[in-house]
Amino acid sequence: MKLTRREVLWVGLGGLAVAAVPGLARAATIEELTAAFTGGAAPAGEGISITAPEIAENGNTVPIGVDAPGAVAIMLLATGNPEPAVATFTFGPAAGSQRAATRIRLAQTQDVVALAKMADGSIRQAQATVKVTIGGCGG
Amino acid sequence: MITRREFLQASMAASAIVGTSGFGTWARLAAQQALTQDQLLRFDDFGNVTLIHVTDIHAQLKPIWFREPEVNLGVGGAKGHVPHVTGADFLKMFDIAPGSADAYALTCEDFAALARAYGRMGGMDRVATVVKAIRAARPDSILLDGGDTWHGSMTSFLTKGQDMVNVMNALGVEAMTSHWEWTYGTDRVKEIVEGLPFPFLGANIFDAEWDEPAFEPYQVFEKGGVKVAVIGQAFPYMPIANPGWMFPEFSFGIREERMQAVVNEVRADGADLVVCLSHNGFDVDRKMAGRVKGIDVILTGHTHDAVPEPVLVGETILIASGSNGKFVSRVDLDVRDGRMMGYRHKLIPIFSDVIEPDPEMAALIDGEREPFKAQLEEQIGTTESLLYRRGNFNGTWDDLICDAIRSERDAEIAMSPGVRWGTTLLPGDPITREDIHNVTSMTYGACYRTEMTGETIRAILEDVADNIFNPDPYYQQGGDMVRIGGLAYAIDVSKPIGQRISDMALVDTGEAIEAGRSYTVAGWASVNEGTEGPQIWDVIEAHVRKLGSVKLEPNTSVVVTGI
Numbered sequence: 001m002k003l004t005r006r007e008v009l010w011v012g013l014g015g016l017a018v019a020a021v022p023g024l025a026r027a028a029t030i031e032e033l034t035a036a037f038t039g040g041a042a043p044a045g046e047g048i049s050i051t052a053p054e055i056a057e058n059g060n061t062v063p064i065g066v067d068a069p070g071a072v073a074i075m076l077l078a079t080g081n082p083e084p085a086v087a088t089f090t091f092g093p094a095a096g097s098q099r100a101a102t103r104i105r106l107a108q109t110q111d112v113v114a115l116a117k118m119a120d121g122s123i124r125q126a127q128a129t130v131k132v133t134i135g136g137c138g139g
Numbered sequence: 140m141i142t143r144r145e146f147l148q149a150s151m152a153a154s155a156i157v158g159t160s161g162f163g164t165w166a167r168l169a170a171q172q173a174l175t176q177d178q179l180l181r182f183d184d185f186g187n188v189t190l191i192h193v194t195d196i197h198a199q200l201k202p203i204w205f206r207e208p209e210v211n212l213g214v215g216g217a218k219g220h221v222p223h224v225t226g227a228d229f230l231k232m233f234d235i236a237p238g239s240a241d242a243y244a245l246t247c248e249d250f251a252a253l254a255r256a257y258g259r260m261g262g263m264d265r266v267a268t269v270v271k272a273i274r275a276a277r278p279d280s281i282l283l284d285g286g287d288t289w290h291g292s293m294t295s296f297l298t299k300g301q302d303m304v305n306v307m308n309a310l311g312v313e314a315m316t317s318h319w320e321w322t323y324g325t326d327r328v329k330e331i332v333e334g335l336p337f338p339f340l341g342a343n344i345f346d347a348e349w350d351e352p353a354f355e356p357y358q359v360f361e362k363g364g365v366k367v368a369v370i371g372q373a374f375p376y377m378p379i380a381n382p383g384w385m386f387p388e389f390s391f392g393i394r395e396e397r398m399q400a401v402v403n404e405v406r407a408d409g410a411d412l413v414v415c416l417s418h419n420g421f422d423v424d425r426k427m428a429g430r431v432k433g434i435d436v437i438l439t440g441h442t443h444d445a446v447p448e449p450v451l452v453g454e455t456i457l458i459a460s461g462s463n464g465k466f467v468s469r470v471d472l473d474v475r476d477g478r479m480m481g482y483r484h485k486l487i488p489i490f491s492d493v494i495e496p497d498p499e500m501a502a503l504i505d506g507e508r509e510p511f512k513a514q515l516e517e518q519i520g521t522t523e524s525l526l527y528r529r530g531n532f533n534g535t536w537d538d539l540i541c542d543a544i545r546s547e548r549d550a551e552i553a554m555s556p557g558v559r560w561g562t563t564l565l566p567g568d569p570i571t572r573e574d575i576h577n578v579t580s581m582t583y584g585a586c587y588r589t590e591m592t593g594e595t596i597r598a599i600l601e602d603v604a605d606n607i608f609n610p611d612p613y614y615q616q617g618g619d620m621v622r623i624g625g626l627a628y629a630i631d632v633s634k635p636i637g638q639r640i641s642d643m644a645l646v647d648t649g650e651a652i653e654a655g656r657s658y659t660v661a662g663w664a665s666v667n668e669g670t671e672g673p674q675i676w677d678v679i680e681a682h683v684r685k686l687g688s689v690k691l692e693p694n695t696s697v698v699v700t701g702i
Contacts, residue, residue: 053392053393054375054392054393054613054614055376055379055392055614056379057347057379057383057390057391057392058378063390101350129614131605131614133379133605133606134599134602134603135380135383135666
C-alpha cells in the first residue's frame with residue numbers, strides 16, 4: 001500500500017488522531033497491550049491488511065501501512081522491540097477511509113502486529129514478519 | 140580455442156537445442172550430427188507476438204566460459220525443482236545426453252573437457268546475429284533486457300557502463316530493468332537513463348522519502364494487433380544487498396500489492412498480454428506468480444538460471460534465460476481475445492564457434508575495447524586448475540581470491556562475496572587482467588582489513604545463510620553463501636536462522652573459533668560507506684604474479700548437511 005501526500009492530508013482532515021505512546025517505566029507486554037485494546041475479544045483475520053517490507057532497507061525507519069475498512073481504532077505493535085507499543089490510531093465518524101501509515105524502528109527481525117477494533121467491538125488482526133539483516137553479498 | 144571449422148568437425152555427440160513444441164520440450168536431433176547456426180535458430184513460428192529475452196549479461200561483450208553450478212540447493216517448496224537441480228540430475232530431468240552440447244551449455248558435468256570441444260559461449264556480436272534473425276522472421280517481436288547489464292567487466296567499470304549502453308542501444312533493446320546498474324550511483328544512472336532510447340522500468344522503485352513511485356512502471360507495445368504491457372520489476376533488495384548509500388534517494392522491495400495494482404491498471408487499460416520483466420530471482424518470481432493474478436509471462440532474472448523449458452505456475456509462464464550472454468530466449472505467443480492462448484519457447488544457446496558474429500556489432504565491441512586493449516590483455520599468470528565461482532559455496536576462483544586476501548593482507552580469515560557473476564577459466568588458460576576483473580569488477584571493491592570476534596563472524600555466516608536458505612523465497616536475496624578462507628565450518632541448511640552454522644575452526648591449526656576472541660579478517664565488497672583498502676583486483680594481481688602458476692587443492696572446509 002502507499003499513501004500519497006495528498007491522501008495523508010485528506011485522511012488527516014477526515015479525523016485521524018494519533019496517540020503517541022508515553023514512555024513507561026516498564027514497557028507493557030504484548031499480552032497486556034492486546035488485552036487492554038481488545039477487551040478480551042478474540043481477533044479474526046479478515047478485513048484487515050498490513051503492508052510492510054519483507055526485509056527492512058533500514059531498520060531505523062521501516063514503513064508500515066495498515067488498512068482496516070470500518071475500523072474505529074488500529075493499534076500497531078512491534079513484538080520484538082524493547083517497547084512493543086508503536087501507536088494507536090483512532091478514526092472518527094467523518095473519516096473517509098480507515099487506514100494509517102507510519103515508519104517505525106525495529107530492533108531486530110520480528111513480527112509487526114496490527115489490531116483493528118470495529119464499530120461493533122469485534123477485533124481484526126494481521127501481522128507481517130520484517131527481517132532486519134546485516135546486508136551485503138547480493139548476487 | 141578451436142576454430143569454427145574444427146567445431147563443426149567435432150565428433151562428439153551433439154544434440155542440438157531445437158525444441159519447438161508448444162510446451163518447450165527439446166526435440167533433439169540424432170546424435171553425431173554437428174551443430175549449425177540454422178539448427179540453433181530453427182523455430183516454427185507460432186502465434187502473433189514474440190518476446191526476445193536477455194538478462195544478467197554482466198557486461199560480457201566477448202565469448203566466455205561459464206560453468207553452471209554444481210551445488211544450487213533448494214529449500215522448502217523449491218527443493219528438487221528447477222533451478223535447484225544440477226549436474227547429472229539436470230541431464231536426467233530434461234533428457235539430455237551426457238557429453239552433448241546441451242549438457243555443456245546447461246550443466247557443470249565434465250565442464251573442462253566439453254568446453255574444449257564446444258568452445259566459448261556468448262559474445263554480444265553473436266547475440267546480435269540471433270536477435271536480427273528472430274526479428275527478420277518475426278517483425279512483431281519485443282527485445283527485453285532483464286538487467287545486470289552495465290556491470291561485470293573491466294571495460295564497463297572503466298567506462299561507467301557506457302560500453303554496455305552503446306552495445307545494448309545498437310542491439311535495439313526496447314525496455315530494461317535493473318540491479319547492479321545502481322552501483323554506479325544515482326547521478327550516473329540518471330545520466331544514462333536520460334539518454335536511453337527505451338524505458339528503464341521499475342514498478343517497485345520508489346522515492347525513499349515520500350514512498351511514491353519514482354520510475355516508469357511499465358511500457359505498452361502494440362505488436363501484431365496485440366497490446367502488450369511490459370511491467371518492470373527491479374531487484375527488490377537493492378539497498379540491502381548492495382551499498383544503499385550510493386542511491387539513497389530510492390527504496391525498492393518486492394511490493395507485491397504494487398505489482399498487483401499495476402497489473403490491474405494495465406488490464407483495465409486494455410492490455411491483451413501482461414509481461415513482467417523481472418530481476419526478482421527465480422524462487423521469488425515463482426512465489427509471486429502464484430500470488431499476483433493476471434501476469435501471463437514472467438521473464439525472470441537475477442539468479443542466473445538457464446532453464447530449458449518454461450515453468451508453469453497457474454496461468455503464468457516463467458522464462459529463465461541464463462547469464463553472461465550464454466543464452467537468448469525466444470518466446471512466441473498466441474494472444475487472442477485479450478488472453479494468452481498458447482506459447483512456444485526456445486532457450487537458444489549462443490555457441491560462439493557456431494553462430495556467426497554480426498559484423499557491425501563486432502566492430503562496435505572492438506571499438507569499445509580498443510582504448511583499454513593493452514591493459515585488458517596483459518597476462519598476469521596461468522592456471523593449472525579450473526577456475527569458477529558459481530555455486531552455493533566456495534568455487535575455485537573464490538579460493539584463489541581468499542588465498543590472495545589472506546596472503547597480501549596478512550589476515551587469519553578472508554571473506555569474499557557470494558555473487559553469482561564471474562566467468563570461468565580452463566586448466567592451462569592464461570590469467571589476464573581482464574579475467575581477474577571479470578570476477579571482481581565493482582564500484583566498491585576496496586579490500587578492507589579489520590578485527591572481528593568469533594561471535595560476529597558467526598552472526599555474518601548465519602545472516603548470509605538465511606538470505607539463501609530461508610524457506611520463504613520472499614526472504615531470499617538471491618546471492619550465494621559468503622566465501623570464506625582460513626575458516627572451516629559446518630552448515631545445516633534445513634535449520635532456521637541462528638542454528639545453521641556450527642563447528643567453526645581455523646583451517647591452518649584446527650583450533651575452534653572462540654566467540655569472545657578477536658580475529659583478523661580481510662574481505663571486499665563491503666556495503667559500508669568509507670571502506671578503505673586496496674582494490675581487490677590489485678590484491679589478486681599481486682598474489683597471482685608471485686605464484687606465476689595457480690594450482691588449487693579441493694576445498695573441504697565447508698561441510699553441508701540438511702539437504
